[in-house]
Amino acid sequence: MIGAPPASAQTELPPQLTAGAPSEVPVAIQQLRWVMNDADVNALTFRSMDILFTTRQVPRSGPVWNLPREDHTLDFTYDYKGKTYTPEQFLDRTYTNALLVMKHGHIVYENYRNNSDAQTRFIGWSMTKSLTSILIGVALQEGRIKSLDDPIDTYLPELKGGGYEGVTIRQILQMRSGVDYEERYDFANPGAAAQNHINALVKNVARFVDPARTIKRLHKPGEVFQYKTLDTAVLGWLLERVSGGNTIAGYMTQHLWEPLGAERNGFFIMDGPPGVGREFNGAGFNATLRDFARVGLMMMQGGRANGHQIVSPEWVALSTAPTEGNGVGGYGMQWWTFGGGAYSALGLQGQYIYVDPRSETVVVKLSYFPPGNMEASDETSAFLAAASAWSPQ
Structure with a gap:
């Protein structure tokens, strides 16, 4: 039809995905990953x-x-x-x-x-x-692993100097690491956890465990239970390191x-x-x-x-x-x-x-x-x- 706007060849990504490092993941796949939890598609995804x-x-x-x-x-x-x-x-x-x-x-x-x-x-x-x-x-x-009470940085010295230094394996297993990582997935206004999800899992421009290297400490290790997937990612890194x-x-x-x-x-x-x-x-x-x-x-x-x-x-x-x-x-x-x-x-x-x-x-x-x-x-x-x-x- 004369005067009709040209058809878009590609779904436009939300600004949360276009900001920051560029991704090599195809746009259509990024879009699917972005909405994969939504109620109208998750029975399939x-x-x-x-x-x-x-x-x-x-x-x-x-x-x-x-x-x-x-x-x-x-x-x-x-x-x-x-x-x-x-x-x-x-x-x-x-x-x-x-x-x-x-x-x-x-x-x-x-x-x-x-x-x-x-x-x-x-x-x-x-x-x-x-x-x-x-x-x-x-x-x-x-x-x-010699003991659950070993500090995690004994096995992962890359964590020295950050919030995980001195935290024991037991405290991480119990979600009591004390690091400053709120498990909140408000993707419209992404905090640390949501941004990590975007970078690691939607765009594949970072590794999910990477924030553990530099994350700050919020609570004394062992004192406060706070559920966070980053703790489990650190345990995975530990398994990788000790598995030969x-x-x-x-x-x-x-x-x-x-x-x-x-x-x-x-x-x-x-x-x-x-x-x-x-x-x-x-x-x-x-x-x-x-x-x-x-x-x-x-x-x-x-x-x-x-x-x-x-x-x-x-x-x-x-x-x-x-x-x-x-x-x-x-x-x-x-x-x-x-x-x-x-x-x-x-x-x-x-x-x-x-x-x-x-x-x-x-x-x-x-x-x-x-x-x-x-x-x-x-x-x-x-x-x-x-x-x-x-x-x-």
């Missing part, structure tokens, strides 16, 4: 990370750990805000992509939704922190994924291109529903899986014991605690590996909560408690 990012595989090998089945209908209800709901209602009400329930080492329920299936690999988001904790436990029992030249993915392959008997390769998203980027070990691991369940079952069995003692029972107990909280909800060493001995790996927008050793229950829920939706989180807690109390007939 949360199981498409290998399309949006450079990845590093965590290959499976050897015999698959067979998970026996005794399929049951979830014939219980749960109460939330004065109303009673069924598990079928729960699936829709809490934005579920996939759900698996285990009782006494058997799969009793498994459901895939939204065109996903048993081969789909979902991002765990901060469930990855709990996997990092397992690997720290392995490195400790191997003697690669290995990568985080390589160490995880050898010490967790292969002995676990995973049925499909996992993968990390990377914060840069091949040869440059590092695994986003604070929130970037992807796996199938069943393989996440194998991790939960291994923890419930005191660190044992598929005939292998992957990590010690002592580490399982130590890392999942609350050091922060009120007894009902709290935090251990990269694991959230639910009271009564139950604990969970938790990921952004509704990712759960929930373990209740008392009732021998494991629940894995992979979700697509809208950003900031605490209602779905609270309702999921009510469902998990009911699932723990349920005995299949």
Whole structure:
């Protein structure tokens, strides 16, 4: 049409992405990464990370750990805000992509939704922190880490002179490092955490752990609990350093994924291109529903899986014991605690590996909560408690 404005050939990036260092990531991919958490696309993007990012595989090998089945209908209800709901209602009400329930080492329920299936690999988001904790436990029992009370800069001298100097590995595991890094993702007005996300994960112009080198101290180490993904990134750097030249993915392959008997390769998203980027070990691991369940079952069995003692029972107990909280909800060493001995790996927008050793229950829920939706989180807690109390007939 004469006089019509020319069609734009490329989506315009928001100013937060055009400011600062230029990125070599294609504009369309930057745009997708920018909106990947949004409610209208995350049911898809949360199981498409290998399309949006450079990845590093965590290959499976050897015999698959067979998970026996005794399929049951979830014939219980749960109460939330004065109303009673069924598990079928729960699936829709809490934005579920996939759900698996285990009782006494058997799969009793498994459901895939939204065109996903048993081969789909979902991002765990901060469930990855709990996997990092397992690997720290392995490195400790191997003697690669001498003591949790060693200062982190003993192993990473690059951290001397900044907020992490003198902070112990134990304090970092407990999210008590004291460094000045507020886990707030207001992308319209990005602070330290949001800007780090933009630079490392959207634009790939920096490594996610790099701010740890120069970050300032806000609190005395050990005194204040403050959840921050940067702490877990430092633990990943530690694993890289003590593993004898290995990568985080390589160490995880050898010490967790292969002995676990995973049925499909996992993968990390990377914060840069091949040869440059590092695994986003604070929130970037992807796996199938069943393989996440194998991790939960291994923890419930005191660190044992598929005939292998992957990590010690002592580490399982130590890392999942609350050091922060009120007894009902709290935090251990990269694991959230639910009271009564139950604990969970938790990921952004509704990712759960929930373990209740008392009732021998494991629940894995992979979700697509809208950003900031605490209602779905609270309702999921009510469902998990009911699932723990349920005995299949």
